[in-house]
Each structure stands twice: as C-alpha cells, then as structure tokens.
Amino acid sequence: MKVQSYLSFEGRCDEAIAFYGKALGAEVVQLMRYSDAPADMPPDADGCAGAMPGPDKVMHAVLRIGETELMASDGRCSGQAEFKGIMLAITAPTEADARKWFDALADGGQVMQPLIATFFSPGFGMVGDRFGVGWMVVVGH
Structure with missing residues (x-):
C-alpha cells in the first residue's frame, strides 16, 4: 500500500508548480489540463459538482520532490485553498x-x-x- 498527498490549489496550481520547482527542485512527472479531457465528456463527469474549471487549469499533476511524488490540481478553482x-x-x-x-x-x-x-x-x-x-x-x- 502507498499513501500519497494530493493538494488542491483552487486555481493557483501552475503558480504552485513553478514555486516548488524553484524552492525544492520539484520535477513535473505528469500534467493534465482540463482541455486534455475528451470533448464528449459531460460537464460533471469529473465527479465534481458544478461546472468544470477553465480549460487552461490543471486537472491533475504529479510532482517528484526528491524520492516523493506529490499530486496536485486546481480543484474547483474557488480562489482560496485551505x-x-x-x-x-x-x-x-x-x-x-x-x-x-x-x-x-x-x-x-x-x-x-x-x-x-x-x-x-x-x-x-x-x-x-x-x-x-x-x-x-x-x-x-
């Protein structure tokens, strides 16, 4: 079994990826944007309530920091991550x-x-x- 952290940056994921790259040497292993989703995917097929975030937002990312992988996304783009x-x-x-x-x-x-x-x-x-x-x-x- 493996437990990993998944952080939702609520619209600031690209900024976070750049910051962790500079601060900790994080490397992007995987990056998918909402625009990468199939065109025929229903708006709520991602399992989130409400409309999907903009196409340029990060749907899913994996960062490698040292020996660890950290997952992240823009989440629902609410503006303030907690x-x-x-x-x-x-x-x-x-x-x-x-x-x-x-x-x-x-x-x-x-x-x-x-x-x-x-x-x-x-x-x-x-x-x-x-x-x-x-x-x-x-x-x-």
Missing part, C-alpha cells in the same frame, strides 16, 4: 539543505517555528508557504 490540520515533512540530509529549503518555502509565507537546533535534531522548523501549505523541515540523523 490546508488545515496537515503538514508535509521534509527530512534534509544536512543543516545547509534544511536552511535552503526552509528559507525558500518561507518566501512569501509565514514562519511558524524558526529553524533551530533542538534536542532531537540539529535543525527543525515549521513554515506555511505562500499557498498555505504547512511544512516541517528537519535535519535527519
């Missing part, structure tokens, strides 16, 4: 990597816990990025 009660965790091999990734994620976001040495790691911090996604960055042993 990522409550979850965080994504990054284990960095070095303090320098942790600092680089933490600072990149914090750009335009909000630091919740500065990256500091703790009893369990030489570096641990928490940040909400510019999209509201929570991240824990920890230096592994």
Whole structure:
C-alpha cells in the first residue's frame, strides 16, 4: 500500500508548480489540463459538482520532490485553498539543505517555528508557504 498527498490549489496550481520547482527542485512527472479531457465528456463527469474549471487549469499533476511524488490540481478553482490540520515533512540530509529549503518555502509565507537546533535534531522548523501549505523541515540523523 502507498499513501500519497494530493493538494488542491483552487486555481493557483501552475503558480504552485513553478514555486516548488524553484524552492525544492520539484520535477513535473505528469500534467493534465482540463482541455486534455475528451470533448464528449459531460460537464460533471469529473465527479465534481458544478461546472468544470477553465480549460487552461490543471486537472491533475504529479510532482517528484526528491524520492516523493506529490499530486496536485486546481480543484474547483474557488480562489482560496485551505490546508488545515496537515503538514508535509521534509527530512534534509544536512543543516545547509534544511536552511535552503526552509528559507525558500518561507518566501512569501509565514514562519511558524524558526529553524533551530533542538534536542532531537540539529535543525527543525515549521513554515506555511505562500499557498498555505504547512511544512516541517528537519535535519535527519
């Protein structure tokens, strides 16, 4: 069994893909836009209530960040994504990597816990990025 994260950016998925590419070196593995759907697909065939988002919006994307695949889409394009009660965790091999990734994620976001040495790691911090996604960055042993 494999459990993966699927994030709905509510209309800002292209922006998020570019941001994670720059901040974390994320690579696009797969990208489908609503315009890629079959022309004869009924408007509600995607399983969502209401009209489909615009054709240029991301229906489904897979990003590879290190050894992990993160899935994402524009969702229903409501304009404001809400990522409550979850965080994504990054284990960095070095303090320098942790600092680089933490600072990149914090750009335009909000630091919740500065990256500091703790009893369990030489570096641990928490940040909400510019999209509201929570991240824990920890230096592994």
